[in-house]
Amino acid sequence: MHRFVRFFAERHLLVNIIALTLMVLGVYFIRDVPREFIPSVASPTIYIRALLPGASANDMEVKVTIPIEEAIEEVDGIDHFHSVISDGASVTTVELYIDFSRAEIGELENDLRDAVDSITDFPPEMEDEPTFDNFDPAKAPVVEVALSGPMEALVPVAKQLERAIERLDTVSKATLVGLQDPEVRILVDPLKATEHQVALTDIIRAIQRRNVSSTGGILESASDRRQVVLWSRFNDPMEVAETVIRSSRATGTLTVGDIARVQATREDTGLLAHTNAQPGISIVVFKRANADQIDMVDAVKDVLSHFELPQGVAYTLVNDRSFYPRNRLRLMLNNGLMGALLVAVVLFVFIRGETTLWVLAGIPIVFLGALTMFSQTGMTLNVMAMTGFVIVLGMVVDDAVVVAERITTLRAEGQSELDAAVNGAVEMSRPVFAAALTTVLAFLPMIAVGGLAGKIIWQIPAVVVIVLILSLVESFTILPAHMTMLRSAEQARKRAFMLNLEDRYRNVLRWTLSHRSVVVAIAATIFLVIMVVIRPLVPFVLFPQDDARLLYLKVTAPIGTPLERTEAIVTNLEQQIMRIAAEDITAVTARIGHQDIAGASKAHGDAEHQALITAVFKDVDRHHTNAEWIQILPQELMVPDGVSLYFQSEYFGPPTDQPVTLHLLADDDGTRRAVALQIADYLRGIPGLTEVEIDERPGTPQIDLNPSYDKLALLGLDARDVAITLQAAFHGIEASEHRATEDTTKLRVMIDPSARRDLEALLEIPVRTAAGELVRLRDVVNPIEIPAVDHIYHREGMRAATVRASFVPGAGHTALSFAQRLQRELLPRFADVPGLEILIAGEAEKTLETTRELAQTALLVVVGICFVIWIMLGSLIEALFVMVVVPFAIAGVFLVFFLHNAQLTIFAMMGAIGLAGVVVNGSIVMVDAIHRRLEEGWATTSTQEIIVEAVTSRLRPIIVTTLTTLGGVLPMAYGLGGYDVFVAPMSMAIGWGLVFSTLVTLFLVPVLYSIAKDLRRRFE
Template sequence: MIRSLIEYFLRHKLLVNLVVGIVFLAGIFTLTNLQRESLPNVDIRELLITTVYPGASPKDVELNVSIPLEDALQEVEGIDELNSVSREGFSLVYAKIDDNLSDQEVEDVKSDIQKAIDRVTDLPEEVLDRPIINEIKASLFPIVEVMITGPDEDTIRAYVKQLERKIKRIPEITYITKVGFRDREIRVEVDPNKLVATETAINDITRAIAARNVRMSGGTLESFGNERNIVTIEEFQYPQQVKEVIIRSNFEGKVLRVKDVAEVVNGYEKQSLIVRGNAQPCISLAIHKKSKADVLRTMDKVVQLIKQDKKPKGVSYFLANDMSIYTKNRLKIVTNNAFFGMILVFVTLLIFLNFHTAVWTAFGIPFSLLVACMLLPRFGLTINLMTLGALIIVLGMLVDDAIVVAENIQRHREEGQRGISGIVNAVMEIIAPVATTITTTIVAFAPLLFVPGIMGKFMFAMPMVIILSLSASFFESIFILPSHLASSMEKECVGEQKENCVQHKVSKKEFMHYLQLKYQRALSYVLKHKYLTIIAAVLLMIFLMGFALKNIPFLMRPESGITEFYIKFNAPRGTSLQKMETLIEPFEKAIQSLPKNELESMASRVGSDSEFYWLNTGNNENYAIIFGYLTPMSARNRYAGKIVEEIKEKT
């Protein structure tokens, strides 16, 4: 059967060229249209329920927020794991859905979780916003953070709103989070002397304002230098409307209005989070793409829009945490490896084989990669860090089988076996060991296809890409390569060209004879002293293992791959935002003093130390965090660890 197929492909070279043409056209088309993203968009069936409880101690957060939420979720069937973390002013409840449930059952459990959270209505009054439920998946993370700085908050705020509207028009964008963006708020600053003179209480003012509002939420009214909780006045459009609110009136027609006892100003809500970019106050736009959108194309559109957009005087921007960079770097590695791999294979083969054989053997690399890319969508895979990593791994394996097949065909030809029968005999002679080699490699990676749980979903792409690439390589070496070699071998050298060919073959034969003599002498010595050779090999292996264990450190993530770091701050309770802002400034200066070829950008949060930088909530005033984003390792000479050590020394 296999022999007949090989003969069929050898006799129908037009079919072979047609197959190759289809593979290249379909592969290139698929590759250019395939979705590119940073991480696989896997539903890992995990949810985070976050609740902000301003000013509360960890114990209060646990008793009044975390425990009631956990109790409500205990009643939901299908939750496999449930735990919580309670910190100052912040509750985080983690829910893991059972991996054995079907997709539809998972959606039902998510709906039940939402209903259970909605039933919790006895949270403290200080909890102004309802608990937020977020699914943990790749689309949860923004693709980039746009940091916008300017001369003042009004200017920055106006431009941010304008830019947000424009970015939202990009079809690939799903939503944008404005971090550090404060809503407008009308503030009523009461004059205590006028309160006394008019015999008015603050509660009279709050009731009068509340009576004029349909919607109410928490805010502050300043009185006697202190802040007291009252209802805000968000429904009002202008301060003048608040000034005219009647507090009380009498039978004589005298009316006491808000403007008679207080100053009404148009300002912003109380600041709970300060965002800084490159040590300057700013507002951040955390941009999220749709799950099916291509991260590179989306980023190109976003960057182009921002560059072309007209900005007010003094307003500038920079990008932080650009997730597309990782995908670009991996794509660059795969492209470079494939290109230089083909060149190295070609040059190496030229030493031992003829020109045409070297060309067609190296041809197996792009053919196999394009077949794999062409089949990726069939398995629901995209171009991401996992698939690109798999392509990098498999690049070095792709031409092993083709080299064996090509060399054996050439050997049979040199021995006088020409024509189709000679090529078929050459292929059939080594097809079993070649198939065994490919199969053992596939079997080594195949178990990763069946890894259970979330890890299995992330790992699935790697073995599948390797299996597809190796299978394509085997097909090419057994059916496509022999046909190409047969065509090239038909072109015999004639005349002066024939004389050059003969001289080239003689030179190569002499070189190979020289190598064989050296190898025979070494092999003869080893066979004569086999016990000594075995002992020496074992001792060398033990020495190398000991040297490696002692001198090569084990790292889960190599330092060369680290391009970001963060510094967390936790001051005593009661520390104000402004004090925390002053506290982190020396660290920002130390980071900014790094060479330009090392530091890409820096972003800070005062009022939160959460690594979820896209959340527009501060969990406590005495927390802060600085994110440092480094340039790629190719642009700098130091690892991230050395850079962090320098920052520590400076602070």
């Protein structure tokens, strides 16, 4: 070690080149590191979507969902799956094991495709195969351009903007929402059709045979070559009215226009988009993988600034996800700079100027050196990585402080610049290496924490570990070379106040060593009071929630409400929200036709009576928080009778359900619904709970048309013929299409809506038999009216219902504590209900998984640190007494959070685990000093005096390293440069936990070490 340190200490030019190279490489590589809010995590979730227009939810369940679920059950690697079934649509969500990589997820998606492709009994009227979607946050929607104005002007503008945005390098795709494709509807009058003996299938067949084109071949002659093409396609889609159905001399020519009304319209997607209470079209923009969110949004803004909008058309940028990395990274930088300033102040106060400058010089060298690792390790510049830098800001100088302090001491004792630099670094190598190793051991296992939360937070410990390793290297290579420039021995002398502080500390320490039992008793009492009385009073939440910018309002109108009526209700609510929250709000968007918060880019609705309103609030200078608006708006809004509202704030962190979520699995509908109602009533009776809802609600009353199979067989028909007729009657059947340069217009045949408003008119629809005759629908089916549900839910292949609830802010509930209450009070009531299974899920489930992982990590960390100290000290008893600072540090964290009335979070727990490696550093340095005194021949002095002098000699580095670490995290803990709800708890845990443990290190550890020495002497 001596030769290694001397090699660098003698070569100033080499050291400076290394330092400069690290900084230049850091600046170079940081340009290519993408910026984002939180790390993009490969989602282990695959969605299988299937559409069967016109089918009821019950029909979808039997014909589509159950075959899909049975097929995918055979695929290995599935953790859970559940399905949501509505009229005409089925979505099966497949959750894979959480630790799968992107490549493994891709392979499993192919396996799922193969399984679904093997299904041979999908209904013939199902137009499209099921689609597969794996949400990848790396390619997630980042911003939405909401256009408003007259629809005829919006359509060309939206398409032009979509093309311009998609040409950007950072954009993977842009999706238009609220734009329906052009469509021509052939609305058949069933009475005229019956009069002319025409069935719907006759009209469809006539259009398909008319709208054709075919290439015959090449006509060659001696002089030229000409291609022969049959062209019978419509030049104008409205020409479909002239299509001949049949013609004869006796009856003349019968065209489509004779029995149907032809209407130019747009496709009915069941979805409408609004911006600020105005109908509009939204362009949802997705980023490319590894693209920078901020750069992408800036590029979109640049396109918009150069785009000339027609009169009456306006745009609003909403759901701008770049706001979060833009704002949070600026906030982290501000707090980091404040922390660096506090670190510098501490160093200048306790260590003289020139030494302080060389210690501080290591910060940019180490930080920029760490940035060179980002591209190689797949890290991005996000809140988690920046948190790691802020957390380690005060620690990064710890090694340098200990080494520099020893060098200055030797310099003050008269050694030369080079000898002091080399000898000081070598003397401190053992405790510094041990201290660095314990801190690295504390953070390193957290990189491997499983679950979705672990995949998001891993960059915090990764940055800490990288920086600490680089700091250790810098302290024994670059720092000694710089410290040889300390020319004046006077500069190395301690300040007067430090000498005075050491004298006072000696006196206190002598008293504590003379009253060991009293000190131990007081410490034990404080520890027990905190852990037994105070700890249970500190609540725990997995991911803390900031005052988010987005507030969601789910609107549910009475079952059967048409889309147009739902739109009118939503428009009125949008206008009220804009008026009530005018001082806080920047924009309001709405999707009429679904309530899927994650479905901003969905092009089709799934429930005409449902809508989702999104209120976008200011990020600063707000009069009310989201939590307050959730209390205010229900009181202020005028809501029509029968319309229900459900408020939900934007959630930060891994996708999860509501704080209170219970899944009820039972194939017996009566049992499931009865228990769901009882649980909902139980929850409504608990103070502090709000928004209690059951997802399984009554749906549109259903009329089952039961086929008469005997009659169908006699007529040469089957159930599929009836199904095709019904589909054509309501949803229509796409008979053909008209292609143009800009648009493709679908030609859809369906019964005129005016002729299908009651059951009697529906039953008069003609159906052609195999013999060519027409019969009425009523001749082959028997109608029966039955109750139905709005949606059908499956979980693990069983029918399910889910009861959800949220907490009133400030009510004192947490997901974990409430789940424990449910397990004690509620679940035993239904333990004996046959065929029923109740699962506690949502935030509580994720919290339990993550805390279990962190507990295992904490155990691994403590054992690893204990082994390092044991090896260094050569005594297990002494190692255990040194380790006593760890539980006291954890107790200090609980005490501080209790005094601040703050919640423990996953970040605070990570801070507490990392703290275990930090707090033992002072003890290691202290015990190493005692051992050195014994090795140097102090054996004739009493053990108490050896401890006093050795510990006092390490007072300055212990105080300085504590204060620098505290100074580094203090601005973030209290938001001096802007408050971050994620990082503040972690900073508070590390900062104040370290202060608490330092008191233990300075006063209790010497006492325990002295007891350990006595015990060891007795045993020997």
